[in-house]
Amino acid sequence: xxxxxxxxxxxxxxxxxxxxxxxxxxxxxxxxxxxxxxxxxxxxxxxxxxxxxxxxxxxxxxxxxxxxxxxxxxxxxxxxxxxxxxxxxxxxxxxxxxxxxxxxxxxxxxxxxxxxxxxxxxxxxxxxxxxxxxxxxxxxxxxxxxxxxxxxxxxxxxxxxxxxxxxxxxxxxxxxxxxxxxxxxxxxxxxxxxx
Numbered sequence: 001x002x003x004x005x006x007x008x009x010x011x012x013x014x015x016x017x018x019x020x021x022x023x024x025x026x027x028x029x030x031x032x033x034x035x036x037x038x039x040x041x042x043x044x045x046x047x048x049x050x051x052x053x054x055x056x057x058x059x060x061x062x063x064x065x066x067x068x069x070x071x072x073x074x075x076x077x078x079x080x081x082x083x084x085x086x087x088x089x090x091x092x093x094x095x096x097x098x099x100x101x102x103x104x105x106x107x108x109x110x111x112x113x114x115x116x117x118x119x120x121x122x123x124x125x126x127x128x129x130x131x132x133x134x135x136x137x138x139x140x141x142x143x144x145x146x147x148x149x150x151x152x153x154x155x156x157x158x159x160x161x162x163x164x165x166x167x168x169x170x171x172x173x174x175x176x177x178x179x180x181x182x183x184x185x186x187x188x189x190x191x192x193x194x195x
Contacts, residue, residue: 165191
C-alpha cells in the first residue's frame, strides 16, 4: 500500500488551493461591508488664500485676535497677529511678523522648524513642531516632534530640552504634528510616526 506519490500530492495541492480560495473569499466578503453612516455633514465654501508666503499655516483664536503660525520662513517660528481672517494681508504682513521661538531646541540641528500647531492649556500655550535631530539612530529618518510652552500666544515659546517623540520605538522619525480638540473635551496630537 502506497501512502505517497504523484496522485496523492496532486490531490493535497488541489485541496490546499481550494481552501486558500475559500479563505480569500471570506476575507473579501468581510472587507466589503458598507461603511457606517456619517450623520449630518455641513459644507462650507473655502475662501481664497489670505496670507502670502507662509508654509504650513496654523491659526489660533485668542484674546479677540488670530495668531497665524508657520514653518520657518525668514525666522524660526513666524507668528503673525491679525484682527480678521477675512482680510487679505499684504503690505503689513512682513512688518507684523514676530519670531515666536528665539532659541532653537537644544536637541535640534539647523534652523528648520515646521508644521507648528498651538493650543491654549491650563498654564499657558503649548506648541508642537517638527525639527531635525542630531545623531539620529536612523540617518534617513532624522525628524522628531518637539514641544514648547509660552505664557503668550505669540511667544516667546521655550522648547523642551528633549524631543517629545521621535517615532515608534524612538528610532524612526516623527513629523507633521496636529492638535485636535475632540468632542469629548480631550486634546489629541496626531502625527506621522514611523520606525
